[in-house]
Structure formats: C-alpha cells, structure tokens
Amino acid sequence: MNTSTRSKWWLYAILTIAVLAVAAPFVWMLLGSVKTTAELRQTPPTWWPEDPTLDNYAELFSKANFGAYFLNSTIVAVVVTAGNLLFCSMLGYALAMLEFPGKRALFALVMGTLLIPGVVTFVPLFVLVANVGLVDTLPGLILPFLVAPFGVFLMRQYIKGLPPDLLDAGRVDGAGELRIFARIILPLCGPALATLGILTFLASWNNFLWPLVVAQTEDTYTLPVALALFSKGQNATNYGLLLAGATVVVMPILLVFLAFQRRFIEGIATTGIK
Amino acid sequence: MSTAIERAPSSQRATGTEGGPSPKRRRSTGLREGRAAWVLALPFCLLFLVFTLWPVAQSLFMSFTDTRAKDLRTPFSVDVIGLENYTRALSDETFLRAIRNTAYFVLVGVPLTILLALAAAVALDRGITKFRSVFRLGFYTPVITSIVAVAVVWQYLLRDEFGLINTVLGWFGIDGPNWLGDANWSMPGLIMMAAWRNFGTGMIIFLAGLQGVPWALHEAASIDGANTWQRFLHITLPLLRPVILFVSVTTMIGYLQFFEEPFVMTNGGPLDSTLSMSLYTYRQFGFGNYGYAAALSYIIFVAVAVITALQFRALRENT
Incomplete structure (x- = not known):
C-alpha cells in the first residue's frame, strides 16, 4: 500500500515534468513573441520577458501583411471544409444506404487512394492548374482539396450505423431520395460532421506543400507559406517577428482545439487518422 | 480501423422484403434509387476524377517522359524516354x-x-x-x-x-x-x-x-x-x-x-x-x-x- 502510494506520486511527478516539457516550446513561443529581438539574442536566454511589448504583432500586421494571409488561410479552410462536409456526406449516404450499379467498384476506387501521398500528385496537379490559369489564385488552392476519400470513409461508416427504417419512413411519406438525405439523414449526422469538419479544417489550415507550389505572390499566400518564406528571407534574424508569426499560425487552431477537444480526441481514437 | 464491408443489409433494404411492393414497382424504385444515388455521388466523383485520379495517372506517365517547365505550353514536344x-x-x-x-x-x-x-x-x-x-x-x-x-x-x-x-x-x-x-x-x-x-x-x-x-x-x-x-x-x-x-x-x-x-x-x-x-x-x-x-x-x-x-x-x- 505504502510503496504503491509512493510510486503513484513518482508517476505524477514524472508526468508533470513531461507535460511541462511538451508545453514548453509553446510557452516559450508565446513569451518570445512579446520580447524584443535584442532580448531574444541574449545568453543565457531569458524566460520571462523583461520588457513586454506588442511591437512584433504590430509590425506583423502592418508591414508584413499577415492580416491578408490570415484571411487567405481562413477562406481556403472554410471553403474546403464546407466542400468536404457536403460532397463526402452525399457520397457517404449513397454508399451506405442506396443500391446502384458500380457501387462496389466506386467504393474500392475511393478507398484505394486513401493512402496516396500528396507528393505523388503535386507535379501533374500543378501542370493542370497552370493550364487552366489558376496558379496563384484562391480557387487553385481550394479545388484540389474540396473532396477527400477520408471523408467518404467516415460518413459512410457513420450513416451505416443509423437505423434503416428511417429510409422506409421517408419513402412511405413519398419523399424522394435527395429529400430523405437532406431532411432526415443529414440532421442525424451531427457528430460525424463535427469530427470531419474539425479534422478537415485543421488539415487545411496546416497544409503546406500545395500552397507553397501554387501561391506565388503575396496575394495568395496562406499563413504557413508566408511564415516559412519569411523565416528564410531577409527577416530570418528578426526573431521576435517570427515568433509572433508562429503564434498567429498556432493560436486559432489551439483555441478551436481546446473548445472541441473531446470531439477531436474521439475522432482520432475511432479513425486513427490525424 | 475496421473497413469490413457489410453488404447484406443494404441490398435487402433496397429491394424490399416480403410484403413489400410488387416486382414491377420494385424495379422502378430501384431505378429511381440508382439515379438518385449517382446524382448524390456526382459532385464528389467529378472532383475526385479531375484532382486525384487524373494526376495519379498523369504522374506515372510524366515519370516516363522528359517533361520540363517550358513544355507547359507545348505539351506535344515532350518525349517518352522510358525508364x-x-x-x-x-x-x-x-x-x-x-x-x-x-x-x-x-x-x-x-x-x-x-x-x-x-x-x-x-x-x-x-x-x-x-x-x-x-x-x-x-x-x-x-x-x-x-x-x-x-x-x-x-x-x-x-x-x-x-x-x-x-x-x-x-x-x-x-x-x-x-x-x-x-x-x-x-x-x-x-x-x-x-x-x-x-x-x-x-x-x-x-x-x-x-x-x-x-x-x-x-x-x-x-x-x-x-x-x-x-x-x-x-x-x-x-x-x-x-x-x-x-x-x-x-x-x-x-x-x-x-x-x-x-x-x-x-x-x-x-x-x-x-x-x-x-x-x-x-x-x-x-x-x-x-x-x-x-x-x-x-x-x-x-x-x-x-x-x-x-x-x-x-x-x-x-x-
């Protein structure tokens, strides 16, 4: 009893140190974003800001134009999420509840591409987007991500779990299939739609390779692209500004995560895909 | 993780069980259902075809050619160079x-x-x-x-x-x-x-x-x-x-x-x-x-x- 209590305290101590170590980079980023660059260059590094200032943020949004990149990231993530919610649940419903020719082949085809790395398609995708004149436009950033196999998988699994009697009830009332989908099925898909929505928004917000390829001027930069190019350019040594930039990229997602963390973690546990 | 495909219930549901509509009606229901299903599937399929399947195939083709950036405007000047x-x-x-x-x-x-x-x-x-x-x-x-x-x-x-x-x-x-x-x-x-x-x-x-x-x-x-x-x-x-x-x-x-x-x-x-x-x-x-x-x-x-x-x-x- 005594030894098990003591070992329990040890475990709490170790876990506390571990969680502090995991959180440390974020805390350091937040604190660093309100330090001056001179302070960030000090040896040994300071932990608590000596002279807190919001100058880095002011410069980020005035000179570095991060407000515009923030808007681009938001537009892309919102449209991509809406597209996935709508189109993936439509197909998910058809695959889960309806019979149609080619159904099995279609499902196999979609699932077969679940694991294809983004790096495999970006070269021909760029050629395609360039040929239709969508390079350096927001539609060019959005269109390739409007649908994803993962969304179909998730929605199909969820809708399969709904009672099939719903369908018959709708049909007896004379409703068409599309109406049954919109009025009966979709309103019942709340939890699955929430999981899919959060995961898609997150993936879009953090997406990097494709925006890096397609966004070629400041007009279409998303936040990660702007931050990455910023950290390599003439601002590479402006540490305060870069940490403020990293904070602006991370914070909105962190807040969304904290608000919906239960749904997030359930989504990961059931699907196993981040 | 489990991707098991349970087919039996859905096919039963689609054709109706005993006491359901006559064979003729059933067939027309099936037709309507199939059409509705493809209408629902269409937007996904189009986007999926253009932005996933086509690039996957095109990428494979391109890997056997000497395509360079300048060939973007003249796609027919590309040579197939095998492996x-x-x-x-x-x-x-x-x-x-x-x-x-x-x-x-x-x-x-x-x-x-x-x-x-x-x-x-x-x-x-x-x-x-x-x-x-x-x-x-x-x-x-x-x-x-x-x-x-x-x-x-x-x-x-x-x-x-x-x-x-x-x-x-x-x-x-x-x-x-x-x-x-x-x-x-x-x-x-x-x-x-x-x-x-x-x-x-x-x-x-x-x-x-x-x-x-x-x-x-x-x-x-x-x-x-x-x-x-x-x-x-x-x-x-x-x-x-x-x-x-x-x-x-x-x-x-x-x-x-x-x-x-x-x-x-x-x-x-x-x-x-x-x-x-x-x-x-x-x-x-x-x-x-x-x-x-x-x-x-x-x-x-x-x-x-x-x-x-x-x-x-x-x-x-x-x-």
Missing part, C-alpha cells in the same frame, strides 16, 4: 543520400515516437486516476499545430548559443551540440522535434486499444506473483500488438514524406545531412524538371505502398 528518369534517380548521388536520410529519420523516429506514445498511454491508462484528461490534452496538443510554425520555434530551441535545449542540458553539466549546424546532430534534432510533435496521436490510439485489455488477466497474473513490468511484457504488449502495428504504419507513412521540417529548419543541410526524399523532389520540381520529379515522387509512393502491404500481411498473420 531513364528512374535509372537516373538510382545513380543520382544526392537522391541516394536523400533515401538514406529518410531511412534514418524513419528507422529512428518511428520507434522513438511509438515508445513515447506507449509510455504515455500506459501511464495514463492505469497509473493515475486524477487529472488524466489534463495530461492527455497536454500531450496531444503538439499534434494539431502547423509543422511550419513549430519548426520556426524549434529552430530557436535548438540554437547552439542561446537555445533553450542546450541551456537545459547545461544545467546538468552537458555541453550541448550545435544541433542544426552540425551534420552529425542535425538529423537527431529533427527527429526529436518530430517525436515531440507526433507521439500524441499514437498515445490516443493506444489509450483506446488499452480499453480492450481485460483487467482480470492482470489481477490473475499479479496473484501469481508477476510484477508490473512482467505483466506489461506478457499481457499488455501481446494484446496491443495489432494496434502497435497500425500506429507504426501510419507514423511511418507520415515520416516517409517529411518535408516541412528540413524545408524550414535546415534547407536540407548542413552538407545535405537532412535532405529528405520529398524535399529533393520539390527541389527538382523547382528546377523545372517535372518528369524527373514525377519519377522521384513515384519512388516515394512505391515505398509507402510496399510498407502498407507488409503491414496488412503482418496484421493478417497475427490476428
């Missing part, structure tokens, strides 16, 4: 270096990430009773953040002179290396960051898997005198095996494509020590060598496919 891009890749010293670097990242990074995830999950599952969700949240948070943003932050944490990590090492009398500036330490630096960012995903999946380990087995074993470590080794670990394999493969697929970390933190250096397969592919694309880049990307694809196939075989053998 030349692939033979070139396998004799390209820099790409071979990138393969070795990627293998290093995967072979060290994946076990480290799994180990951290497993340790955290076991500690949170049975070890403690209070604040479990707080710890879980804390460990999971890095997963949701942009790799670009955390790479920018870690670049400073890993600095030689005023970096946080070397300062902490200094407390214990260890003189930390110049992580990102030293060709021997740059990869360990990136691996450390990747493990930190990714172990939370594995932890969550392990926590779900541990729910399926019956506590009665542990109790029986401890009556027989097995200690905690023995019980972990002989009860928990074997039962968790399929979950561990699953997490290994998803982590491996992600790590095989690592790109943002070296792009932001080291640009592949120093001396190409952190140049990854994806980063090198991106560079060739940047040089305008589209055909060559497509071939390189297909080599990454094949690596991912082979590892996934091996995983499924291992899973089938063990369950």
